[in-house]
Amino acid sequence: MPETVAGFIERIAHAPHVRLALAVSQRDGLVVHSAGEDVKDAATVAALFASLYRRATAVARAHNGGETRFVRFEASGGDVLASGAGTLVLVVIVRMGANLGRMRLELLRAREMKQ
């Protein structure tokens, strides 16, 4: 059976070094699904990164980049990865040591998931 967005979020949240996984409505920044140890903060994180993802896609579009597929915010203590999937943005917050290559592939595959 094909994986759903909710199933993807639950599964990714249990990967090593993952703090929080979210599916966020692109239109209004509201949480659709969330899982992970920081889930109590999901609403605020969703609003912050839905906005930043929109801004990142605007940067790409303004510089003739076409449709954005994946973004990675790097910080000194971890990363935030995000990918648009239809009307949603999938956001994964990871600590140092996370397998970023695997996370990136998972998010890119998840773009085609049934919502």
Place this chain on the structure above:
Amino acid sequence: MTNDALTAPTRMGEPSFADLLDSRGEDAYLLAKSGAVVIPSRGRAESVLSAEARTATADFGRDAQRAMRHLEIGEWDALTIEAEDRMFALAPLGIGGEHLALVAVPADTGAGYARRLLNRVAARASSLLMVKG
């Protein structure tokens, strides 16, 4: 201050990143927090970005930094954007991240290449900002 910063190739005596770029498919800018171009990719003729481009990057560093601080994962270092036709890398520069270094490369270029180019552009931009004072 490096010799590289002082001898960066220019058109009309203005600094640019032209010598760091491999092909016409690559661009690099130093942007003010307003989104305006401080140092252009190749020369004065390219120093004006569209209103859409300026708006997209205006205060981006401030907003990214605020989000990272909320998550308590340290200072924002860089952003990589993989898009259909191009890949982008951005990083904050200057006191409080008031400037933004931005590079754009073809989409089939590796993300590692974009980050290395960003590092070189950021180093050049930091030196030039020090010269300008």
